[in-house]
Amino acid sequence: MKDLLRIKSLISTEIEVLLNQQVKKEALSSSIYLSMASWCNRNGYDFSSDYFFKQSEEERVHQLKFYKYILDMGGNAISPEVTGIKQEYNSFREVFEEALDQEISVTQSIKNIYARCMKEQDFVTMEFLNWFLKEQREEEYKARRALELFEVIGEEGTGRWQIDKNVGQIKYDSEA
Amino acid sequence: MIATITTTTPWTDVFKTSAGAIYQSDAERCWYVDFAGKVAKFDYRCLLKLRKSVYHIDIEQALLNTTKDPDVEIIFICACDHCYVLSLLQIIALKELLEGTFVMLELNHILHERLCSIAS
Numbered sequence: 001m002k003d004l005l006r007i008k009s010l011i012s013t014e015i016e017v018l019l020n021q022q023v024k025k026e027a028l029s030s031s032i033y034l035s036m037a038s039w040c041n042r043n044g045y046d047f048s049s050d051y052f053f054k055q056s057e058e059e060r061v062h063q064l065k066f067y068k069y070i071l072d073m074g075g076n077a078i079s080p081e082v083t084g085i086k087q088e089y090n091s092f093r094e095v096f097e098e099a100l101d102q103e104i105s106v107t108q109s110i111k112n113i114y115a116r117c118m119k120e121q122d123f124v125t126m127e128f129l130n131w132f133l134k135e136q137r138e139e140e141y142k143a144r145r146a147l148e149l150f151e152v153i154g155e156e157g158t159g160r161w162q163i164d165k166n167v168g169q170i171k172y173d174s175e176a
Numbered sequence: 177m178i179a180t181i182t183t184t185t186p187w188t189d190v191f192k193t194s195a196g197a198i199y200q201s202d203a204e205r206c207w208y209v210d211f212a213g214k215v216a217k218f219d220y221r222c223l224l225k226l227r228k229s230v231y232h233i234d235i236e237q238a239l240l241n242t243t244k245d246p247d248v249e250i251i252f253i254c255a256c257d258h259c260y261v262l263s264l265l266q267i268i269a270l271k272e273l274l275e276g277t278f279v280m281l282e283l284n285h286i287l288h289e290r291l292c293s294i295a296s
Contacts, residue, residue: 001188002202003288005281008220076221 009074015125016075018113019066024080025109026063029102030056031085036095038087045092045160047168051146055099058139062132069128092160093150100143107136138172145170191276195269198277207277211270212260222256227274229253230267238264 011019037052070077089095110132117126149163187199187208196211206219209226218226229251238247249267251260262270 001190001200001284002205003281003285004200004202004205004207004220006285006288007205013224076224 011070011073011075011122011125012120015113015116015120015122016070018116019070019075019125020078020080022109022113023063023066023070023077024082025106026059026066027080027082028085029106030059030063031082032102033059033099035085035087036089036099039089039095040092040164043092045164045167047164047166048092048095051167051170052095052099062135065132069125073124092163093147093155096143096146096150100140100147103136103139103143107133107140110136137174141172141174142170145172191273191280193269193273193276195266196273198273209273211273212262212266214258216258218256218258222253222258225253225256226251227278230271230274233267233271235264235268235271238267 009016033052033056037049037056040046040052041049067077086098089098110129114126114129114133117123117129146167149166153159153162153166155163185201185203187201190198190200190207192198196209199208199210200206201208204217206217207223209216209218209223233249238249241247247264249262249264251262253259260266260270
């Protein structure tokens with residue numbers, strides 16, 4: 001008897017479910033960043049607003065990478081429903097704290113998929129995920145650095161204005 | 177209801193219960209589900225959709241439901257030619273049939289993988 005399931009799809013049903021969950025997570029991240037961009041813009045933090053617009057775009061690109069991978073492997077990619085996005089924040093600092101939480105949660109989620117791939121010996125998906133693991137290094141670094149600015153510059157006086165200006169210049173260029 | 181099945185390609189038994197059976201046709205790359213008095217052809221996508229819709233039925237909730245509505249579920253699968261109208265007992269039987277089938281397909285997949293790794 002032919003292995004029809006394998007002929008039709010390279011990835012297992014379990015991996016497909018996890019990848020679809022990741023599609024949703026990336027879409028959620030993209031929307032959260034968009035909401036953060038709006039809040040920053042409304043409150044006069046234009047550089048941070050631009051930073052979050054860029055982050056939102058990046059998350060959307062990640063979402064599509066997962067989406068297309070599922071389809072290319074013969075799976076069923078599900079367009080996610082994204083609801084319940086927080087629109088208001090109590091402070092400038094809170095925005096960045098939540099941005100870091102979001103990145104940590106994405107990294108954890110990718111690690112979980114990787115662990116499942118290892119269990120199933122799905123080396124193809126593992127290789128695909130390597131790019132995302134590297135990307136998360138950058139994402140977490142940027143989010144952590146932004147929060148660090150609150151410590152080193154301080155929020156007193158024109159501190160928040162300085163922080164906003166410096167957020168736009170955060171870069172990660174490690175070749176390691 | 178289909179009384180006789182005319183086929184030129186052989187079917188392989190995947191899983192059988194007293195309520196029905198599922199066969200695989202390698203040549204047509206599809207499965208035939210013999211259940212509830214009919215034999216229906218399902219391709220890969222439709223079989224997965226059938227599994228999903230059957231697994232999503234909350235049998236426990238239906239059993240505890242004391243309203244006078246008939247215990248009948250309509251299983252309609254988008255972009256598939258077949259539809260089932262089943263009683264609760266039939267749903268349990270179909271679920272058992274599908275569970276067994278997917279275990280067998282998974283086992284077949286493992287065997288293929290092992291054979292490939294031995295051959296290479």
